[in-house]
Amino acid sequence: MVEEVSQLNVTAVKPKAEVIDLDFYYGSTHVLKRVNLVVPDRQITALIGPSGCGKTTLLRCFNRLHDLYPDNHYNGEIVFDSAVNILSPKVDPIEVRMRIGMVFQRPNPFPKSIYENVAYGLRVQGERKTSVIDDKVERALKSAALWDEVKDRLKSPAYALSGGQQQRLCIARALATEPELILFDEPTSALDPIATSNIEELMAELKQQVTILIVTHSMQQAARLADYTAFMYLGEMVEFNRTLALFNSPLNKQTEDYVKGRFG
Amino acid sequence: MTTHTELGTPRDLTEIRQSISRRELIDKLFAIAGLLVLFFAILVLVALILQMAIRGWPRLSWQFFTAFPSSSPEEAGIFSAWVGTALVMLVTAVVAVPLGIASGIYLEEYARKNWLSGLIEINVTNLAGVPSIVYGLLALGFFSQTLKLGDSIATAGCTLALLVLPVVIVTTREALRAIPRSLREAAYALGASKWRMIWDHLLPYSSGGILTGVIIGLSRAIGETAPLITIGALTFIAFLPPAPLSGNFPYLSFEWLKAPFTVMPIQMFNWVSRPEEAFQVNAAAAGTVLVAMTLLMNGLAVYLRYRFRKGIKW
Ligand SMILES: Nc1ncnc2c1ncn2[C@@H]1O[C@H](COP(=O)(O)OP(=O)(O)O)[C@@H](O)[C@H]1O
Ligand SMILES: [Mg+2]
Numbered sequence: 001m002v003e004e005v006s007q008l009n010v011t012a013v014k015p016k017a018e019v020i021d022l023d024f025y026y027g028s029t030h031v032l033k034r035v036n037l038v039v040p041d042r043q044i045t046a047l048i049g050p051s052g053c054g055k056t057t058l059l060r061c062f063n064r065l066h067d068l069y070p071d072n073h074y075n076g077e078i079v080f081d082s083a084v085n086i087l088s089p090k091v092d093p094i095e096v097r098m099r100i101g102m103v104f105q106r107p108n109p110f111p112k113s114i115y116e117n118v119a120y121g122l123r124v125q126g127e128r129k130t131s132v133i134d135d136k137v138e139r140a141l142k143s144a145a146l147w148d149e150v151k152d153r154l155k156s157p158a159y160a161l162s163g164g165q166q167q168r169l170c171i172a173r174a175l176a177t178e179p180e181l182i183l184f185d186e187p188t189s190a191l192d193p194i195a196t197s198n199i200e201e202l203m204a205e206l207k208q209q210v211t212i213l214i215v216t217h218s219m220q221q222a223a224r225l226a227d228y229t230a231f232m233y234l235g236e237m238v239e240f241n242r243t244l245a246l247f248n249s250p251l252n253k254q255t256e257d258y259v260k261g262r263f264g
Numbered sequence: 265m266t267t268h269t270e271l272g273t274p275r276d277l278t279e280i281r282q283s284i285s286r287r288e289l290i291d292k293l294f295a296i297a298g299l300l301v302l303f304f305a306i307l308v309l310v311a312l313i314l315q316m317a318i319r320g321w322p323r324l325s326w327q328f329f330t331a332f333p334s335s336s337p338e339e340a341g342i343f344s345a346w347v348g349t350a351l352v353m354l355v356t357a358v359v360a361v362p363l364g365i366a367s368g369i370y371l372e373e374y375a376r377k378n379w380l381s382g383l384i385e386i387n388v389t390n391l392a393g394v395p396s397i398v399y400g401l402l403a404l405g406f407f408s409q410t411l412k413l414g415d416s417i418a419t420a421g422c423t424l425a426l427l428v429l430p431v432v433i434v435t436t437r438e439a440l441r442a443i444p445r446s447l448r449e450a451a452y453a454l455g456a457s458k459w460r461m462i463w464d465h466l467l468p469y470s471s472g473g474i475l476t477g478v479i480i481g482l483s484r485a486i487g488e489t490a491p492l493i494t495i496g497a498l499t500f501i502a503f504l505p506p507a508p509l510s511g512n513f514p515y516l517s518f519e520w521l522k523a524p525f526t527v528m529p530i531q532m533f534n535w536v537s538r539p540e541e542a543f544q545v546n547a548a549a550a551g552t553v554l555v556a557m558t559l560l561m562n563g564l565a566v567y568l569r570y571r572f573r574k575g576i577k578w
Contacts, residue, residue: 063453070376098455108446111469120464121454173454 013040013228015082016181016211017062022076022087024057024066031057033235035076039181044203044212046226046243048219050263054235055215056105059183062086062213063100064093081180098125101174101182106190107166109158109173114150117158117169121177136176143209144172145202164195171202175210182206184214188221200225219259223247231255313555320549328549332502333531337542342550344501345531348417349486349557351505351520352527355421356485360428361478367429368436368474373462392430399426400494408495415496417505418521423491428481435477439470472572479565483558489529500534501526528554 017039024032031054039045047055057066064086066072077085086096101121109117118137127133137154141147146168150161158169167187174182184203188196203212203225216222222229223243230240231254239246239255250256257263331341371388375381403423413419443466451461505523528550535547 065449065453068449068452094455094457097453102453104446104450104453106446108444108450110447110450110465120451120456124454124456124460170450173450177454 013038013043015039016041016080017086017213018077018079018082019058019061020077020079022058022061022074022078024054024061024074025072026057027071031235032061035232035235035237037230037237037240039211039213040228042207042209042211043227044207044214044225045228045230046222047213047215047230047232048217048222048258049232049238050258051217053232055232056185058232059102059185059213059215062181062183063097063102065097065102067093098177099180101177101179103167103170103174103182103184103187105186107163107170109161109166109169111157111159113155114158114161114169115154118172118176121173125177137172140172140176141169143175143206144168145198146172162195164191164198167191167195167199168202171199175206179210181211181213184212186215186217189217196221219247219261231258233258313552316548316555317552320545320547320552323545323549324552328546333500333526333534334502337540337546340535340543340546342528342531342553344504345526345528345550346553347504348501348525349527351417352420352424352492352525353482353486355417355521356424356428357478357482359422359425360432360481363425364429364432364478364481365436365474368433368440369462369466371433372437372440373458373466388430388433392434395490396427396488397490397494399423400491402426403491404495414522415498415524416522417525419495420492420497420525420527421521423495424485424488427488427491428478428485431481431484432474432477435480436470436474439473439477440466442473443469472569475568475572476565479561479568483561483565486558486561487529487554489527489533492527492530493533497530498524498526528557 015038019035019037019039022032022035023030024035035054035058037045037058047058049055060066061074062078066074074087076087078087080086080096080099084091086100098121110120112120115137118140119133122133122136127136138147138151141150146165149165150169153160158166161169167190171182171187188199191199200221203214206212207227214222214226216225226243228240229243229246231238231246231250231252233254239250239252241251246255247259250259328341329346330343331339332343333345334340367388371381371385375384400423403419403426407413407419407422408415413422447465447469448461451465456464501524505520505525506517508517508520532547532550532554535543535550538544
């Protein structure tokens with residue numbers, strides 16, 4: 001995709017992260033093709049596109065989860081805070097993951113207590129003081145709008161929670177360490193409509209404190225939630241713009257077909 | 265529309281119903297046949313154990329557990345045998361458990377999948393099927409002679425540890441493999457290092473499965489006779505190994521590791537090979553104790569699995 005598609009004046013937004021000419025391969029399968037993207041600071045950016053176009057793959061580049069498996073490799077950069085290329089081999093992926101949180105497609109709480117789930121990131125970062133951990137756990141659960149529901153049973157197993165509560169717990173777990181960017185991979189695809197709207201409300205509030213990059217297969221969700229939207233197709237970044245502009249006046253034919261529901 | 269109903273549907277439906285009920289009949293027949301076979305197998309096992317228990321019952325007294333072997337059957341007991349079995353099992357567990365778990369973790373989580381790890385994997389799985397006497401020969405050469413451990417509890421423990429090791433490795437790997445990728449990724453995404461992820465998550469979540477493997481391995485080892493005879497376990501021992509605790513500094517003593525020993529199955533074997541009927545009764549009594557020990561260990565395995573799985577699901 002070499003065509004200049006973005007009408008957005010990219011220099012006007014303050015980027016939290018900037019993807020530059022990113023290529024990604026699973027073994028020899030070329031999945032991301034020279035992807036460029038700006039993730040504006042403390043805004044919600046949505047990645048949309050038909051299933052299999054590489055949204056999850058792109059998202060998982062941001063916290064270097066791909067490093068866990070041999071045979072994956074990247075070319076290109078993701079510049080964080082206009083300072084470091086977090087894909088550089090010199091950067092420790094563990095440090096990246098401490099600054100960039102992630103919420104997965106299916107709720108995946110640890111089979112531990114509610115409290116321990118939220119405290120885990122803090123413990124990993126070396127926090128030992130119980131009072132500090134107590135405090136931050138409470139704050140994270142409040143930010144995730146879960147505190148009132150669980151404050152009397154922090155020690156009970158996370159698996160006793162409903163799917164929507166589990167997903168909010170996973171959000172609290174990601175929030176506890178106060179990351180600067182949180183990645184959401186279709187966080188509501190396994191949830192019912194009420195739990196979904198709870199989580200959408202929650203994200204809208206969270207953007208005061210933290211930058212959000214969310215993958216969604218639902219265009220309605222992107223339209224409701226996101227300030228910026230990027231449309232991907234077959235591993236390429238087709239169009240990136242303010243959400244309203246992208247949905248109302250797409251510049252690219254493929255984008256137009258997709259947002260009008262003509263394919264995907 | 266009408267032709268469709270008249271021609272197709274009713275006949276089709278009766279045919280489908282017939283075929284369904286035919287299949288249900290086959291289902292039921294198979295279930296009954298399976299149940300019968302199972303029942304028969306269990307019946308044979310229970311009958312064998314019961315027969316032995318009834319035969320040995322008169323000898324099962326406090327005296328039987330606290331007496332050394334003797335040439336008169338009424339005075340003979342299994343004191344040295346069960347102490348020997350307990351100590352040998354202790355050494356086996358101390359050697360096999362850490363080694364087995366560490367190997368399992370390495371193979372499952374660290375080793376890159378290539379021809380070498382494939383080869384190791386095939387070997388580990390096959391080790392579980394090697395006849396135990398072969399381990400005895402290996403141990404005789406290596407532990408007993410090369411390492412100069414002699415015919416001791418240490419040699420026996422290490423030999424049986426070799427026997428248990430593949431079981432522990434295989435169950436550790438299976439328990440680890442059962443933990444979904446999403447949980448590992450959740451830990452990594454919070455910044456956990458690989459070791460931290462294993463320590464905080466994989467080990468606690470798999471401990472039920474691993475423990476089950478350990479106990480099943482040990483209950484296999486507890487009945488082993490052949491490899492211990494190969495390394496020279498004695499059949500007649502009328503003393504206990506030195507006590508592990510002593511009155512003076514450094515209080516702990518490891519002399520017992522070097523002591524000669526006997527174990528329950530060897531004691532049994534010894535009695536069975538005597539001509540006197542009274543010794544046969546002793547053998548049956550010792551066999552009953554051995555079976556009880558094994559069943560107890562298996563029961564413990566079941567209980568532990570239940571306990572550990574209770575709070576942990578995904
Ligand atoms: N682990 C993997 N190994 C090989 N190919 C993969 C792997 N994961 C995803 N893919 C392929 O990469 C492409 C993009 O996948 P993904 O990023 O999951 O798409 P999306 O999230 O947009 O649905 C798909 O064609 C998929 O088949
Ligand atoms: Mg996806």
